[in-house]
Amino acid sequence: xxxxxxxxxxxxxxxxxxxRTLIILxxxxxxxxxxxxxxxxxxxxxxxxxxxxxxxxxITKQITNKILASEYxxxxxxxxxxxxxxxxxxxxxxxxxxxxxxxxxxxxxxYGKANIQIITDAxxxxxxxxxxxxxxxxxxxxxxxxxxxxxVPMQIQTKTRMFYNPELKSVFMFVPGIMAMILMLISxxxxxxxxxxxxxxxxxxILLVSPLKPAQIIIGKVMPxxxxxxxxxxxxxxxxxxxxGMPVQGSIPLLxxxxxxxxxxxxxxxxxxxxxxxxxxxxxxKSMFGLLLPTILLSGFIYPIENMPIALQIVANxxxxxxxxxxxxxxxxxxxxxxxxxxxxxxxxxFTLFFLIISIKKFQIRLE
Amino acid sequence: xxKKEKVIQVKNLVKKFGDFVANDHLTFDVYKGEIFGFLGAxxxxxxxxxxxLCGLSIPTSGDISVAGFDAYTQTENIKKNIGYMSQKFSLxxxxxxxxxxxxxxxxxxxxxxEIKQKSDKLIQKFNLSDKKNKLIKSLPLGxxxxxxxxxxxxxxxxxxxxxxxxxxxxxxxxxxxxxLIYEAADAGIxxxxxxxxxxxxxxxxxxxxxxxxxxxxxxxxxxLIKQYKVDNMDQVFLKLARKTNA
Numbered sequence: 001x002x003x004x005x006x007x008x009x010x011x012x013x014x015x016x017x018x019x020r021t022l023i024i025l026x027x028x029x030x031x032x033x034x035x036x037x038x039x040x041x042x043x044x045x046x047x048x049x050x051x052x053x054x055x056x057x058x059i060t061k062q063i064t065n066k067i068l069a070s071e072y073x074x075x076x077x078x079x080x081x082x083x084x085x086x087x088x089x090x091x092x093x094x095x096x097x098x099x100x101x102x103x104x105x106x107x108x109x110x111y112g113k114a115n116i117q118i119i120t121d122a123x124x125x126x127x128x129x130x131x132x133x134x135x136x137x138x139x140x141x142x143x144x145x146x147x148x149x150x151x152v153p154m155q156i157q158t159k160t161r162m163f164y165n166p167e168l169k170s171v172f173m174f175v176p177g178i179m180a181m182i183l184m185l186i187s188x189x190x191x192x193x194x195x196x197x198x199x200x201x202x203x204x205x206i207l208l209v210s211p212l213k214p215a216q217i218i219i220g221k222v223m224p225x226x227x228x229x230x231x232x233x234x235x236x237x238x239x240x241x242x243x244x245g246m247p248v249q250g251s252i253p254l255l256x257x258x259x260x261x262x263x264x265x266x267x268x269x270x271x272x273x274x275x276x277x278x279x280x281x282x283x284x285x286k287s288m289f290g291l292l293l294p295t296i297l298l299s300g301f302i303y304p305i306e307n308m309p310i311a312l313q314i315v316a317n318x319x320x321x322x323x324x325x326x327x328x329x330x331x332x333x334x335x336x337x338x339x340x341x342x343x344x345x346x347x348x349x350x351f352t353l354f355f356l357i358i359s360i361k362k363f364q365i366r367l368e
Numbered sequence: 369x370x371k372k373e374k375v376i377q378v379k380n381l382v383k384k385f386g387d388f389v390a391n392d393h394l395t396f397d398v399y400k401g402e403i404f405g406f407l408g409a410x411x412x413x414x415x416x417x418x419x420x421l422c423g424l425s426i427p428t429s430g431d432i433s434v435a436g437f438d439a440y441t442q443t444e445n446i447k448k449n450i451g452y453m454s455q456k457f458s459l460x461x462x463x464x465x466x467x468x469x470x471x472x473x474x475x476x477x478x479x480x481x482e483i484k485q486k487s488d489k490l491i492q493k494f495n496l497s498d499k500k501n502k503l504i505k506s507l508p509l510g511x512x513x514x515x516x517x518x519x520x521x522x523x524x525x526x527x528x529x530x531x532x533x534x535x536x537x538x539x540x541x542x543x544x545x546x547x548l549i550y551e552a553a554d555a556g557i558x559x560x561x562x563x564x565x566x567x568x569x570x571x572x573x574x575x576x577x578x579x580x581x582x583x584x585x586x587x588x589x590x591x592l593i594k595q596y597k598v599d600n601m602d603q604v605f606l607k608l609a610r611k612t613n614a
Contacts, residue, residue, distance in 0.1 A: 002474065002477075003474055003475050003477060006470070006471055006474035006475060007471075007474075007475065009471075010460065010463065010467070010471045013460075013462065013463055013467060014460070014462055014463075017462045017503075018462065201456065201457070201458070201460075201461070202454050202455075202456025202457060202458045203458050203459075203460060205452070205454050205456070205458070206452060206453075206454070206458045206472075206520075207475075208424055209422050209423075209424065209447060209450070209452040209529075210447060210452075210472075210475045210476065211444065211447045211448045211475065211476060211477065212475050
């Protein structure tokens with residue numbers, strides 16, 4: 001045990017003395033999350049909208065004022081006919097158009113029901129989704145207050161149309177996606193590099209000849225990254241909550257446990273990569289092309305898997321981050337319990353075991 | 369030199385990789401406190417044999433005992449009783465001298481007190497007290513090499529294996545390095561060394577020369593030179609290598 005602690009100490013010296021490693025470890029996650037967070041929070045402020053009011057009565061005016069008073073939206077133009085919708089979107093400044101149907105107040109009074117159509121420019125789906133949810137919330141809030149005043153239940157219905165991208169994906173895709181990406185990057189790339197560095201320097205031979213067991217060496221190399229990656233995961237969750245307003249509906253212990261599982265998976269991949277290469281450069285390239293790109297492109301992080309050709313969908317199913325993202329989304333957004341994510345969890349466990357078994361096999365062949 | 373106690377006993381060692389025979393019935397003994405040169409061209413099977421003697425690889429057949437332990441079943445015990453230094457430099461560049469000493473002494477299970485004593489002694493011996501908290505990468509190569517050797521024997525192993533330890537080092541440092549080797553041998557540590565420098569080979573007490581997986585010659589350098597009727601080890605080596613190539 002004392003030997004093992006000495007080993008861990010040495011690993012931490014390596015990490016804390018290498019400025020590049022430190023930047024990748026701690027600078028990158030924070031920078032990435034803040035970057036995404038900053039871009040998104042910026043866009044939901046001062047969004048330019050247009051209003052097409054077919055009714056022009058007391059209630060539509062009140063709703064309009066309420067929306068414009070929210071500081072999320074700025075009125076760009078009052079439209080007078082449906083024909084202008086297409087052209088104003090094409091001009092590119094306006095992100096959302098609100099259309100009140102005619103005789104809005106009368107219909108509301110008479111039938112207890114009136115319609116507002118919300119049309120958004122969904123070329124940027126995440127922003128579009130945010131805008132719609134903000135607008136709907138304001139309108140809902142208004143209609144609730146209206147109901148308190150009168151005894152007849154009144155309903156203002158919003159009808160949403162996403163222009164240019166009907167299959168909108170949630171904005172909250174980003175946090176789970178970044179989490180998957182960063183944990184994968186740090187755990188896999190850093191471990192594979194740190195193990196191959198020992199090989200390159202010739203120190204691995206010395207370690208193998210020493211009384212330390214191969215398992216102790218591997219665990220010793222990997223353990224610091226488990227700890228550091230875990231700190232990163234927590235950092236991302238906290239930043240996500242405060243920068244993105246990302247909810248954590250489900251159980252936090254479950255969320256953290258799934259993170260640890262994913263970290264272990266990424267580490268086992270890192271070990272596997274290091275058994276196939278002898279130098280840091282190759283390990284880096286393998287991790288980059290083998291892990292980073294698929295994590296970004298095929299995990300559903302940015303591009304929806306449902307829209308991919310069947311062949312790519314099958315490949316995507318073989319990408320561990322894909323399942324991790326589903327789990328994280330379910331726990332954070334839907335608040336689901338373990339009963340609903342056990343299948344995905346099992347897949348992750350299976351991946352981890354698979355990678356570990358291959359690594360051990362390869363490691364033994366090398367020892368021969 | 370005491371020629372009684374055998375620390376390495378190898379009898380008919382065979383190691384096969386599939387059909388390829390890397391070590392073909394090697395038989396030799398190494399005595400306590402001896403400097404034993406293990407020579408051979410690249411690919412002759414030296415590294416394979418060393419890996420077996422270090423407990424990293426299991427032989428296909430033969431009776432092998434290292435430091436009194438069996439090479440099939442007691443590799444853990446073997447590892448505790450040997451030191452190793454390879455041609456690649458093997459201290460951690462981003463650790464200080466003291467940290468390197470502590471780390472290597474630590475993985476061999478030395479107590480804190482022993483580590484402190486040994487490291488003080490070592491630093492004093494090399495006059496490094498003003499540099500002891502400097503990173504290894506700030507030292508010249510010759511110093512690193514000497515330190516690496518001293519650290520490889522810090523746990524007082526019975527045998528130290530040196531795999532081309534002086535590669536890329538200038539002649540003066542090489543000479544100093546050999547002084548350290550003699551010192552270790554005088555202290556009773558058996559030295560098992562491979563090298564490509566034939567002048568170094570002549571520093572050894574006894575030599576074995578491997579060609580194509582077999583030991584072709586084994587004797588003192590003087591006897592080998594006499595036996596092959598040549599002037600120096602260089603010519604012995606060439607003669608042996610040429611014989612099989614022809």
